[in-house]
Amino acid sequence: MxxxxxxxxxxKQKGEKLxxxxxxxxxxxxxMDEAGINSILVGDSLGNVILGLEDTISVTMEDMIHHxxxxxxxxxxxxxxxxxxxxxxxxxVYDAVINAGRLMKEGRAGAVKLEGGAEVCPQIQAIxxxxxxxxxxxxxxxxxxxxxGGFRVQGRSEAAAKKLMEDAxxxxxxxxxxxxxxxxxxxxxxxxxxxxxxPTIGIGAGNVCDGQVLVYQDMLGMFSEFTPKFVKRFADVGxxxxxxxxxxxREVRSGAFPAEEHEYGMADGVLEKLY
Ligand code: KIV
Numbered sequence: 658m659x660x661x662x663x664x665x666x667x668x669k670q671k672g673e674k675l676x677x678x679x680x681x682x683x684x685x686x687x688x689m690d691e692a693g694i695n696s697i698l699v700g701d702s703l704g705n706v707i708l709g710l711e712d713t714i715s716v717t718m719e720d721m722i723h724h725x726x727x728x729x730x731x732x733x734x735x736x737x738x739x740x741x742x743x744x745x746x747x748x749x750v751y752d753a754v755i756n757a758g759r760l761m762k763e764g765r766a767g768a769v770k771l772e773g774g775a776e777v778c779p780q781i782q783a784i785x786x787x788x789x790x791x792x793x794x795x796x797x798x799x800x801x802x803x804x805x806g807g808f809r810v811q812g813r814s815e816a817a818a819k820k821l822m823e824d825a826x827x828x829x830x831x832x833x834x835x836x837x838x839x840x841x842x843x844x845x846x847x848x849x850x851x852x853x854x855x856p857t858i859g860i861g862a863g864n865v866c867d868g869q870v871l872v873y874q875d876m877l878g879m880f881s882e883f884t885p886k887f888v889k890r891f892a893d894v895g896x897x898x899x900x901x902x903x904x905x906x907r908e909v910r911s912g913a914f915p916a917e918e919h920e921y922g923m924a925d926g927v928l929e930k931l932y
Contacts, residue, residue, distance in 0.1 A: 658734060659733075659734050660695045660696060660734060660735055660736040661736060661767070662736075662768065662790045662834045664695060664736065665695075665696075665736075665834055665835050665855075665856050666834070666855075666856075668695075668856060668867065668868070669854070669855065669856040669867050674867065674868055674869070675695045675696065675835075675856055675858060675867055675868025675869075676693075676694050676695045676696070676868060676869065677694065677695060677696040677697070677698055677738075677858055677868055677869065677870035678694055678697060678698070678870065678871055678872075678873045678876070679697070679698045679699070679700040679702055679703075679706075679870070679871070679872045679873050680697045680698075680699065680728050680731075680732075680873060681699060681700075681703045681706070681707050681724040681727070681728065682724065682727050682728065682731075683727045683728065683730050683731040684731065685728075685731070685873065686727070686728040686729075686730075686731030686732045686735070686737075687731035687732070689732070689735060689873075690731060690732045690733050690734055690735045693734075694735050695735060695736065695868070696735055696736040696737075696738060696868075697728055697732050697735045697736070697737050697738070698738045698739075698740070698770065698870060699721065699724055699725040699728050699737065699738070699739045699740060699764070699766070700740050700770075700872065701713040701716040701720075701721065701740040701742050701743070701799070701800070702740075702799070702872050703716065703720060703721075703724055704716040704720075705880075706872060706874045706879075706880050707724070708720070712799060712802050713742070713743060713799045713800055713802075714743050714800065714802075714803075715743075716740075716742040716743065717742060718742060718745055718756055718759060718760075720742065721739055721740060721741075721742050721760060721764060722739075722759060722760065722763045722764040725737065725739040725760060725764030725765065725766055726763065726764050726765055729764065729765035729766065730765075736767045736768060737765070737766050737767050737768075738766060738767065738768045738769065738770050738792055739760045739764045739766040739768075739769055739770070740769070740770050740771075741753070741756060741757060741760065741769050741770065741771040742800075743800045746771050746777065746780045746784075747773075747777070749780075750779050750780055750783045753771070753777075753780035753783060753784055754780075754783050754784055754787050757769045757784045757787070757789045757791075758787065758789065761789055767790070768789070768790035768791065768792055768834070769784065769789060769790075769791055769792070770791070770792040770793070770794055770837065771784075771791065771792075771793065771794065772793075772794040772795075772798035772799075772800050772801065773793075773794070773795075773798060773801075773824075774793075774795055774820070774821075774823070774824025774825075774827055774828060775823065775824055775827045777793075777828075778827050778828060778830075778831035779831075781793065781828055781831035781832055781833055782831045782832055784832075785831070785832035785833075786832075790834050791832060791833045791834065792833060792834065792835045792836070792837060792858075793825075793828035793829075793831075793833035793835070793836045793837070794836070794837040794839065795811075795821055795824050795825060795828070795836060795837070795838055795839075795841075796811045796812060796821065796837075796838050796839040796840050796841040796861075796862065797809065797810065797811050797839045797840035797841075797861070798839065799839075808840075808885075809840075810840045810841065810842065810861075811839075811840055811841055812841040812842060812845045813842060818842075818845050821841065821845065821849065822845075822848065822849060822852070825849045825852070825853060825857075826852070826853070829853050829854065829855050833855060834855055835855055835856050835857070835858055835868075836849075836853065836855060836856070836857050836858070837857075837858045837859075837860065837870060838857050838858070838859050838860070838862040838866060839859075839860045839861055839862065840860070840861040840862070840885075840887070841861070841862050842862075842863075843862060843863025843864070843865065844863075845862075846859055846862035846863050846865060846866055847863065847865040850865055850866055850867060856868055858870050860887065861885060861886070861887030862887075871888065871889075872888075875888040875890075876888060876889065876890060876891045876892075877890070877891065877892050877893075877894040877895070878890045878892060878893040878894055878895040878896065879894055879895040879898070880895075881895065
């Protein structure tokens with residue numbers, strides 16, 4: 658069944674957990690869709706795991722549209738959410754609406770996600786008023802890594818926890834239909850989840866959130882440069898891939914591949930006519 662904003666609302670009401678993973682291409686999105694995932698996030702984490710950048714700051718609208726459209730073609734039932742990249746919405750409401758619109762029209766998103774609290778509420782209001790569903794994102798918001806002074810857990814002090822609570826209420830009031838909570842203490846995430854009508858989707862925020870999201874390369878063991886504490890490896894696909902690549906190299910070098918069954922035949926006598 659097609660997942661929509663209504664699926665999110667009803668899941669919260671019924672106490673059913675929502676599933677979300679990131680994806681950046683058609684084939685992966687199709688596999689996730691076939692596995693029954695509720696939602697696929699085309700995260701700007703593609704800067705790290707697809708483009709090999711050290712953060713998400715340089716990711717562009719064109720990157721998000723290009724990968725978002727590929728994911729949308731593979732996702733029949735999952736709700737596709739595309740991240741708004743750095744500086745596509747922070748500069749003001751006008752830019753935010755135009756760029757969210759491009760992610761919908763060109764990227765074929767079902768919703769967009771943006772980072773921040775009270776300071777981006779005018780943008781959330783304007784985007785939702787344009788008929789575009791918005792997911793908010795609080796806690797460790799990677800586009801603000803330079804302001805945070807590095808990737809670290811957020812909301813640990815009383816002041817920071819209070820601010821996060823206020824921001825969560827503000828983005829809900831502004832019209833966000835879900836809230837991603839990244840790298841915050843589990844007890845704070847529980848408090849936020851209990852106070853909001855909209856579902857919270859946790860990543861490094863404990864298991865009381867209404868749903869969970871992970872970067873798929875992390876949960877499949879395909880990205881080994883940095884593995885945060887909150888990641889669980891559900892399979893070691895990276896090792897399986899490396900072993901297959903090694904076997905391919907061995908067989909090509911030895912001449913074992915391609916074998917006869919991989920060849921195309923030709924009618925007898927055709928080649929003789931060429932001489
Ligand atoms: O960009 C991303 O992948 C994200 C998730 C980590 C929530 O925003």
